[in-house]
Amino acid sequence: MVVNYSKWDALELSDDSDIEVHPNVDKRSFIRAKQNQIHQQRFERRHQIDTLKYERIINDGLLQRIDKLLDSLQAHTQQAAAPGVNPDDFMMQALMDTTGDGDDDVPPKPPQGVHTQTEEPRYSVMMASLVDQVKKELGDNPKDWFQDYVNGVEGHKKKVEGLQVELNQKLAELEKEEGKKITSDSIHTGFSVSSVAKEKEIPKIATTSKPETVEVLNPGALKQDSLRRMDSAGQSSGAEADVDEPVQKTSKVLDDEDDDEHIEPTELGKAFAKIKMGDYKKCLQFISENHAVVAERETDGLLVQGFNAQMDGKPEMAKQCVHQALLLQYCRSLGRDGVGLFFKRITTSGHQAHKVFQEDVNTTYARIRSRCAELAKEKERNAKTTETEQIQLHAVDPNTSIQINIPSTSPTEEVEVKAREIFETFPPGLQRALESGELAKVNDILGKMSVEEAEEVVEKLGESGMLSVEQGVIDGTTEEGREKLKGLEETARAEKLAEEEAARNGRVEEIDVADIDE
DSSP states (O other), rough: OOOOOOOGBOOOOOTTTTTOOOOOOOOHHHHHHHHHHHHHHHHHHHHHHHHHHHHHHHHHHHHHHHHHHHHHHHHHHHHHHTOOHHHHHHHHHHHHHHHOHHHHSSSSOOOOOOSSSSOOOOOOHHHHHHHHHHHHHSSSOSSSSSHHHHHHHHHHHHHHHHHHHHHHHHHHHHHHHHSSSSSSGGOOOOOOOOOOOOOOOOOOOOOOOOOOOOOOOOGGGGGGGTTTBBBBOOOBHHHHTTTTTTOOOOOHHHHHHHTTTOOOOHHHHHHHHOOOOHHHHHHHHHHOOOOGGEEEEEEEEHHHHHHHHHHTTOHHHHHHHHHHHHHHHHHHOOGGGGGOOOOOOOTTTHHHHHHHHHHHHHHHHHHHHHHHHHHHHHHHHHHOOOEEEEEEEEOOOOOOOOEEEESSSSOOOOOHHHHHHHHHHHHHHHHHHHHHHHHHHHHHHTTTTTTHHHHHHHHHHHHHHHEEHHHHEOOSHHHHHHHHHHHHHHHHHHHHHHHHHHHHEEEEEEHHHHHHHH
């Protein structure tokens, strides 16, 4: 059997015992020097491979942004052909259109030991430097500045693509050289097999499933059929009649309410909103010292604050908040390195960037102002058209009074048993109002119900005998009687005025309790 030993040719040995050296050279020292040379070459080769791979990633990201810039220039060809267009402003606007968000603008971190001397600039800075190089190549008076800019950017794109080709070739050579020799780093597990004996599953005993039940606070309420109709607004009268009982909110409800809270800026955002509109020097200093203020939450919070200020009748404060919010939005989109350039552009007199920013501020504020005006008109219109319709209990004759009779808890007669059953069908809030014996509390509960349900309650009160009208006798010959008569007249006069006022604001239906009693 012939054995092929050629696979061992790839082994890289540094301490071959068969090596022959010069008699004047120490063999051990020569072997150590050979080891150090092999390790140094291997380290430099791997470091160069990591560097080329990282540079390839950076160049790919730069090529993507160059393509976006070319697409933006081609999309605005007609705008560039318009007379009076400033090439610098046009290119600045094209750069702003191709700039991504803050995270996308930052290049990936290099591997350990790669490009440790200098920090890698952002993509926006690279693109700005590329445009400046093209501008220098064109000179002061280009014939066709737009086409020259396009050709210049395409020329730089070809240079980067050429660098990518050379980089890939060099990387392929280094990786081929790295794979020629078998080292200790090349040792890896070829395959691994493991077997685990699983226990047999014990068959489950069939059990009868219990019906799903829902635990409620008041189980007796599920048996009640009456007073559960939904009114025109879609709300149950039983719940409305029991509003005086506080409802404990579950954690689920509290979490939902927390999610629906209005977005508000932090103290840092509120401090930035107080800077006078137009004081860009102070704004730049504030952002430089507190870069966290450019977060998206601060922008949204300031826009909400401006909306609330407009609703409260403070237009100057509203526009101030909108201006500062958009200022943070522009700074966040340009990245940390583009903030200084942005402020330099908008502070330059007559610059296109300042005009674009002010138009954005005015447009955003106009939308907020229009929306607030619509909401104010809608609120006023709803206030005028809203009608309240209630059922209230009043004695027709001033000399009579309505008495409330609660059925006994231990009835003996059939009439009392029926009256007690009707009483227990009422909601708890209505039961407590009846037990208090005060007609005003009963009217408050009836006012919270819909008209149909309140009529049903009054009808049941009359059938069960819980309401009765008692006649009062007033002696008009005595001083006390005359004072009572005077008080009744004033009461009747006040009730008449109240009814007239209610007729203007809404419609109130009154039920003659005396008719029910008869």
